[in-house]
Amino acid sequence: MSSDSSKKRKPKVIRTDGAPQESKRGRVDPDQDVKYYSEEAEVELRDPSKDYELYKQTCQELQRLMAEIQDLKSKGSKDSAAAIEERRIQSCMYFMTLKKLNRLAHIRLKKGRDQTHEAKQKVDAYHLQLQNLLYEVMHLQKEITKCLEFKSKHEEIELVSVDEFYKEAPPEISKPNITLNEPHQQTLARLDWELEQRKRLAEKYKECLASKEKILKEIEVKREYLSSLQPRLNSIMQASLPVQEYLFMPFDQAHKQSETARHLPPPLYVLFVQANAYGQACDQKLAVAIDGSVEDAKALYKPPEDSQDDESDSDAEEEQTTKRRRPTLGVQLDDKRKEMLKRHPLSVTIDLKCKDDSELHLVFYYLLNLNVLTVKSRVSTAAELSSPVSAGDLLSPGCLLSCLYPGDHGKRTPNPANQFQFDKVGILSLSDYVADLGHPYVWVQKLGGLHFPKDQPQHTVTAESSLSASHMELTMKLLRTRLQSRLALHKQFASLEHGVVPVSSECQQLFPSKVVARLAKWAALPYEDYLELHYTKDVVEAGLAEDTHLYYTVLVERGTAKLQAAVALNPGYSSMPPVFSLCLSWKGERTGSNDDNIRAMESEVNVRYRELCGPRPGYQLLTNQLQRLCVVLDVYLETECHDTSVEGPKEFPQEKMCLRLARGPSRMKPFKYNHPQGFFSHR
């Protein structure tokens, strides 16, 4: 009982009776100094399964006893107390057995636990060892791979191949006897050789740099010398200019011009070259020049990437601005139209000088997108021109060059492809813009070598110089003639507005010396008004009065007779004669439709124009026609047979000498004047 202190169980069981213990504990310690009872040792000796059987038996006994006790108690007899007591003592003994067994079990358990724990600790220790070793292994492996991966810098250097090395390297470096055998030594040797070589090359490089510097300095010096030369050459050229002028060889000017000419677009270039050639060869009074900005011309042909960038930028900008400002469709179209009608910045100017010092200035422009040339004209005269009212259109830029060749009115673009371009931007016709752009006459295109065949529209029309050359001479002649005839008409109009028909001395013989009928009025007539007149219908129907013509109204008077005439002046005057239509108001209205003689008068002036041309070049045709008109009016009025039923003398006594007053079925009057006899006869 106190030897239970070897156990760790603290609570002590207080036994009420010191009943004899089980015999199973019956070992008695002989020695008092070493008297301990080791239940642990006992545990090892006993068999657990037997203990288990014992436990089951004990439990059964206890149950039996308890049952008997209960029975006895329930019977309640007096001698049962002893039996109960007996049974109680027995059950106490059984209880002690149970306690023992319990202790043994506990001891066994503890032992088992200790053993397990020990083993487990051992296993843990081994496990830890294993982990450590594994870790170390891994570490070592990493180190190994690191070592293996190590690249020495020497491998990055490209070395010459082995063979080359042995060839080139001197033997003290290559040491073939050693290196051939040992790759390590070989590599070392190679590296040495490499180092050697590189040192040498570095030296060379330094030398080259030095020489380059020197050469650059030399170049600088020479360049400065050249740039100092340029102004000196310029001054020499300037100095030579007076010499050139003196010798009539303007090389300088020509050179400058041909420089600028290089930037001209092809049609203008053709025009320039041909006009220059013609001027030098045939016509000393023709001067050709180039106007405009060469920088702008160069700017037109920027490299494509730049222009594309600019385009995309400007597109982006445009988009932004449209989003912000929302300009109307009209403004956008307007811009597009302007773009379509853009001119090349350079223009060619041709000045034609005439004998009387009047000049025709022509400026030729090239429209980039439309591939047509246009021309603007201006007239300058030696003396200031007085402007008669009716002569407004004669020298105006719009009409001056109209119909230089028949039908070439310059109101429409000669390039048929332009129509499609116009449709895109809403341009109806080029005629709306001619005031600004100039006229696109066909002869201008021909001078620029551009030919637009009507029946076979070509894809691209290029400038041909042969076309220009073949038309140059005739066109220049026509231009001069046109200018001269217009100036002549201008002068004539000034006189006509004052009621005087100017007849030159060479033409006096065409007319009798005394002409009574007077020119009372000379004025310009708008085309629409001309069409409205009833006596001009025949001329219009015959196609002799078009909208490119100029129209005038004339009033010739004698006494009560008034002769009105409408004149259709062809722009090609004087090779194309003016056409007169007459209406006589005298005792009724007589026109060509109701009076044969009025028709004859018209015929005298219109059909017989060749007699009235006067001296070459025939600019006096109009005034001679007017004079003849006055003469035939005189004849008409004086030869009219007297109406005997009316009282009073003849209004117009006959003063003209005539052989016969009437002839033929139409009773024609004698309108033909015979010089120098001075009488009138029939044709």
Next chain:
Amino acid sequence: MDIQRALELLHMTVFSQSVSPCGKYLAAGNNYGEIAVFSLSAALSSEAKEESKKPVVSFTAHDGPVYAMVSTERQLLSAGNGEVKAWNWSDIVKKGCKEAWSRRPPYRSSLEVPEINSLQLNPKDNSLLLAGGDCSVHAMDLESGTFTHEFRGHSDYVHCLALRDQYQECLSGSEDGTVRMWDLRTGAQVQVIEVHKYEECSRPQNGKWIRCLATDCDWMVCGGGPALTLWHLRSVTPTTVFPLPHCQQHVMFYQDLILSAGHSPAINHLQISGELRAQIPCTPRSVHSLCVNQRSPEHKVAGCSLEGGGRMARGRGAE
């Protein structure tokens, strides 16, 4: 077309015309002395185009206006400045036709060449009567080409001639306002009618000139400055004055009608009673000559040749 030709066309007047013997062609003479031959069959057919209305051939015949033309059985006679030329109809449609003959009446004065205003054929004795600017009527024998008679009497130039077949007399109307009758055999002046002195027809504001004459032996119609009047020749009285305000330039008897045309764009169909039966409008404004194509049964058309742009217009006969 060049400007000269265009102007000429504008001022062209066709004065005379004549139908070919076969009736298929029409020749016209203008004031420039040119003769143009048109194909009637082509121009009047149902599929006629603009081209078919142009002349088949045209050539310059005279150097003065062609004021009169007549056709014989085989030839076309045209009168220009003081001369008569004959052209063979068979050759005329070919290019480069030359005249068969050309004759000049004997003129007294040589100052000015007088025009020939009227030609009249006298089939009975195969002679041609011509009259014109020299104020007299000449008679020429067509076979020999000699001038047999000269009838003098007019004081001013002769406009027109008419033949009174039955009596072998010819009538001439003149600028001096008289109509004179001449005996073709004797050459004497039979009668003078001073038309302008008769009040019924005289129109002094127009003048006294007699431009056109037509006769069918008993009757005569004449006009010009005075009004168009029908005269009874035996009694020499004006029976009917036709109500036409314009001066008439050509008049002819046709069946029972009198056709006339003048300074107005119309052909007048008049009845002998004096009624204006019809007035056929025509294109140009003044008519110089009328002729009826009797010879071709298919193309029985009254052609009128006129002035005004040198155009020819057709007016259908009132059938």
